[in-house]
Amino acid sequence: MKSLYILLAGALAISLNACTPYEDRVTPEDPAGMKLDFSVTQTPGYDNQVTLESNTKGVIPFWDYVFGTTKETKAVVILPFAGDFYVKYSAYGSGGPKTDSVKVKVSANDPKFFASKLYHLLTNDAAGKTWVWAVDVPTGYCHGNGPGDADKPAWWTVGAAGLKTQGVIDDQMTFDLNGNAHFAITHNGTTTQGFFSLDTLNQKIKISGADISWGNNVAYNIIKLNENEMTLVQQGDGWRNIWMFKRKGFVF
Incomplete structure (x- = not known):
């Protein structure tokens, strides 16, 4: 039975x-x-x-x-x-x-499971949040690499021109908690669906079934996440690859 x-x-x-x-x-x-x-x-x-x-x-x-x-x-x-x-x-x-x-x-998303504010900042909960390249950051560079503690590109630096050359400048990424931990990236008019897992203790994010724009298919450390800005890094031994995104519609 x-x-x-x-x-x-x-x-x-x-x-x-x-x-x-x-x-x-x-x-x-x-x-x-x-x-x-x-x-x-x-x-x-x-x-x-x-x-x-x-x-x-x-x-x-x-x-x-x-x-x-x-x-x-x-x-x-x-x-x-x-x-x-x-x-x-x-x-x-x-x-x-x-x-x-x-x-x-x-009946509702689990308030205990999603107690960390990182979930809300990343996804805007079930409603979803869309992120784009932070091409208007004050330095002008939103991708690249630098020393192991860098919070912005310092060695190899990429701005709007480089993103355009790579064909990723118009990429959009959406995270939501509507029935699952959904991730979607739209590139050249095509949307790829995936999922994400968030390690709130160590502040890491892993995408499955897709990847962030111009990503390296790794687990990314979150070094900045607020209502309008998200900076992800691939942490190496004495170096970092760095991706800087912003909430769609936000202007620095």
Whole structure:
């Protein structure tokens, strides 16, 4: 039996499954006679927190909850984004793997998960924020490299003319928290979609499925991030590659 529970006012609410909401359903037997029995329980008042529990006897469980996986028989996980998501459950028994899923609804982005102000500054939350090259910085150079502690290009320097030569001067990058940690870059009229992960403790950002404009496909250190400016660096031993961006519409 698969079920989803939301505990409200100390009572056990009705179960939910992927195909027939608010109804208990016994999953079909496989050739070996295995019936799936599992539950997905959202915490009252904090429905981003979900308890996964496998009750199927004699199997190895595997959970895919969109933002991660686990093999635990019972696990407490976080779904950080608002939206509707499918939690997939697989049981590996003598008759082979058998899989089912339930649909869960998360009411809001997790305020605990996104407590760091870096998320808001980078993305403007679910609304999204678009960044472009900071071509009008006072120095005139928004890309290049320099010493290991540089906060602006110092050795090799690139301004508007160099960006235009490379064909990247009009690139635009958008970050948002609308259902996932989305990243998108528009280059020469083509938009490539990806995702980002933010290490708020070490102030690093990693893009997957795409890259920043004229990037090096690395994890970037964030050395400046405010409402209007973002400076990323690739940190080396005694050197840095530097990218300086600004919020679209901002003028220095």
